[in-house]
Amino acid sequence: MSTAKRPEHHSLHLDxxxxxxxxxxxxAAVFLILFDVKAGYTIAWxxxxxxxxxxxxxxxxxxxxxxxxxxxxxxxxxHDEEYAGISAFVNEPAAKSERNALMLAVGALVPxxxxxxxxxxxxxxxLKELARSLAQDPTKxxxxxxxxxxxxxxxxxxxxxxxxxxxxPSSNRTVLRQNAALPSDEPRPRNRAFSTASALVPxxxxxxxxxxxxxxxxxxxxxxxxxFPLYRAALLRKRILLVGxxxxxxxxxxxxxxxxxxxxxxxxxxxxxxxxxPTRLRPLFSVGVHDMQTLAQGSRAExxxxxxxxxxxxxxxxxxxxxxxxxxxxxxxxDNIVSIPPPYTAQAAEKVWPRILARRGTEVKATQRDLRRxxxxxxxxxxxHSRDPIELPLESLLxxxxxxxxxxxxxxxxxxxxxxxxxxxDASSTTAAQLAEPQSWSALAYSSxxxxxxxxxxxxxxxxxxxxxxxxxxxxxxxxxxxxxRPRSSPWIRSPGAANPSGETDQDAQPGMLEMAIVAYFxxxxxxxxxTLSRVVDAAEDDEDDDMDHVANDAQLLRGGGQxxxxxxxxxxxxxxxxxxxxxxxEADRHFVQELVExxxxxxxxxxxxxxxxxxxxxx
Numbered sequence: 001m002s003t004a005k006r007p008e009h010h011s012l013h014l015d016x017x018x019x020x021x022x023x024x025x026x027x028a029a030v031f032l033i034l035f036d037v038k039a040g041y042t043i044a045w046x047x048x049x050x051x052x053x054x055x056x057x058x059x060x061x062x063x064x065x066x067x068x069x070x071x072x073x074x075x076x077x078x079h080d081e082e083y084a085g086i087s088a089f090v091n092e093p094a095a096k097s098e099r100n101a102l103m104l105a106v107g108a109l110v111p112x113x114x115x116x117x118x119x120x121x122x123x124x125x126x127l128k129e130l131a132r133s134l135a136q137d138p139t140k141x142x143x144x145x146x147x148x149x150x151x152x153x154x155x156x157x158x159x160x161x162x163x164x165x166x167x168x169p170s171s172n173r174t175v176l177r178q179n180a181a182l183p184s185d186e187p188r189p190r191n192r193a194f195s196t197a198s199a200l201v202p203x204x205x206x207x208x209x210x211x212x213x214x215x216x217x218x219x220x221x222x223x224x225x226x227x228f229p230l231y232r233a234a235l236l237r238k239r240i241l242l243v244g245x246x247x248x249x250x251x252x253x254x255x256x257x258x259x260x261x262x263x264x265x266x267x268x269x270x271x272x273x274x275x276x277x278p279t280r281l282r283p284l285f286s287v288g289v290h291d292m293q294t295l296a297q298g299s300r301a302e303x304x305x306x307x308x309x310x311x312x313x314x315x316x317x318x319x320x321x322x323x324x325x326x327x328x329x330x331x332x333x334x335d336n337i338v339s340i341p342p343p344y345t346a347q348a349a350e351k352v353w354p355r356i357l358a359r360r361g362t363e364v365k366a367t368q369r370d371l372r373r374x375x376x377x378x379x380x381x382x383x384x385h386s387r388d389p390i391e392l393p394l395e396s397l398l399x400x401x402x403x404x405x406x407x408x409x410x411x412x413x414x415x416x417x418x419x420x421x422x423x424x425x426d427a428s429s430t431t432a433a434q435l436a437e438p439q440s441w442s443a444l445a446y447s448s449x450x451x452x453x454x455x456x457x458x459x460x461x462x463x464x465x466x467x468x469x470x471x472x473x474x475x476x477x478x479x480x481x482x483x484x485x486r487p488r489s490s491p492w493i494r495s496p497g498a499a500n501p502s503g504e505t506d507q508d509a510q511p512g513m514l515e516m517a518i519v520a521y522f523x524x525x526x527x528x529x530x531x532t533l534s535r536v537v538d539a540a541e542d543d544e545d546d547d548m549d550h551v552a553n554d555a556q557l558l559r560g561g562g563q564x565x566x567x568x569x570x571x572x573x574x575x576x577x578x579x580x581x582x583x584x585x586x587e588a589d590r591h592f593v594q595e596l597v598e599x600x601x602x603x604x605x606x607x608x609x610x611x612x613x614x615x616x617x618x619x620x
Contacts, residue, residue, distance in 0.1 A: 028153070062085065076212075086123060234258050528581060
């Protein structure tokens with residue numbers, strides 16, 4: 001039986017001081033990349049801390065394939081597993097000798113010790129401005145030097161945010177080595193992952209200008225019900241590769257979003273015996289053919305050394321994005337491939353959805369339960385605000401992702417019924433056939449039986465299911481004051497500062513609450529699933545400690561009546577499945593639970609699907 005301490009509360013709170021948010025992260029390197037018609041991409045100017053080599057690396061990561069088709073872009077990447085890279089790309093008209101285009105990128109490297117991207121997005125505006133300026137004359141690098149001088153590490157002065165800085169990967173590896181030296185029966189301290197939900201918008205603050213989390217509403221809208229099988233793959237720490245066309249900023253933001261929503265909250269980490277616990281899926285952001293060796297290292301099939309990178313909370317597997325189609329053919333590098341629709345499909349009359357494929361080529365679809373869950377999630381999210389409640393020009397409203405309004409549209413319409421594309425709530429749409437598994441014959445027979453038994457009345461079990469899903473977003477207020485979020489009235493789109501029917505203005509609302517609500521929703525779903533399985537496994541381990549002679553004769557521990565399956569595996573009942581919010585009719589969800597128990601607890605599981613009985617006789 002697990003001896004881990006069970007916390008009484010599931011907190012999603014991370015207190016960040018104001019000074020921490022106001023200070024820009026120091027940069028370890030700054031560079032200018034130019035495209036030469038003869039030499040290709042070259043580093044025209046660079047500065048870096050001693051011992052940091054950026055040659056033959058950043059010039060390729062900063063400029064993914066296909067950027068020649070766009071005017072501007074913002075690229076995130078990882079360098080040497082210790083630094084987050086950010087690159088602002090500009091494509092300007094030029095003379096014929098330059099093939100009619102001047103393409104350059106201004107980038108920087110930031111230590112990863114401060115998070116998934118080292119808060120590098122705080123430098124995005126400055127880097128984009130530098131890139132536009134250098135596009136006029138690449139030889140005028142004085143402003144680049146000034147940027148480096150202002151933001152390089154100050155070794156002789158203490159940082160005001162050092163006390164609040166998360167532990168670095170190297171320090172975590174030290175803790176892992178210390179844990180390895182402890183006796184096997186000694187309790188081991190666990191490195192906890194900071195929950196990101198409340199960290200997105202601390203009290204009195206809003207999401208910074210280019211924070212990747214601003215794309216969370218777009219992420220939900222883009223994937224629709226497919227967000228749930230994608231989330232489950234991330235929770236299993238699969239290797240997930242997003243493939244699409246330039247620009248890549250939105251795909252990089254989606255990588256961040258997937259890593260954030262699939263994180264394991266600190267409140268549940270002590271319930272999981274896996275050591276070291278992969279508290280989050282490792283985000284690699286933009287990758288290419290030059291990163292194939294790194295991509296190959298994320299396979300769970302390969303043995304992990306005791307001091308592997310997973311000790312710093314990065315976890316098995318990874319999530320990344322790429323514009324290199326050749327990676328799709330390298331099936332040994334990934335577990336799931338996600339095809340992102342091209343940007344021009346945003347103008348299509350009928351919504352074009354992403355496609356998720358397993359490594360063997362089989363398409364991954366949402367379950368019927370996911371379809372119903374998405375309807376509830378979309379409806380509930382309409383009560384939250386997604387942007388700063390002040391009047392801003394269009395380019396400011398879109399600053400989180402891009403300067404291209406056509407590419408992202410109006411932020412406030414993501415969950416609005418007035419969306420010009422086919423909406424999920426349209427009963428005449430083909431959404432269910434496109435995105436979801438077909439309803440099984442057993443589920444259809446059960447639904448028909450329930451309709452007959454209830455004389456056509458509305459089913460209470462569906463209502464209870466919707467209420468269960470909506471409860472994951474209930475009582476979610478600001479983490480510092482606990483006040484509930486006031487719903488935003490219809491219609492969704494109205495002028496900033498205008499009063500709603502209750503007399504309340506947008507200025508009275510909390511900024512960024514929509515993004516926080518999305519993260520909290522998935523974190524609570526994670527707590528629900530892993531907490532339920534923890535209780536099931538713990539109960540089975542308690543019974544395992546009893547006299548096995550009595551266990552063999554106890555009918556309560558046989559299949560259908562207890563915590564053990566017919567082969568001695570951990571038994572997960574259909575009631576447990578329903579309690580976890582999964583589809584009891586779906587073979588894919590039953591397989592997911594088996595993988596989840598095997599991955600986090602190292603046990604085999606026998607998962608019971610739906611059972612339909614009439615007068616004590618099993619029908620299906």
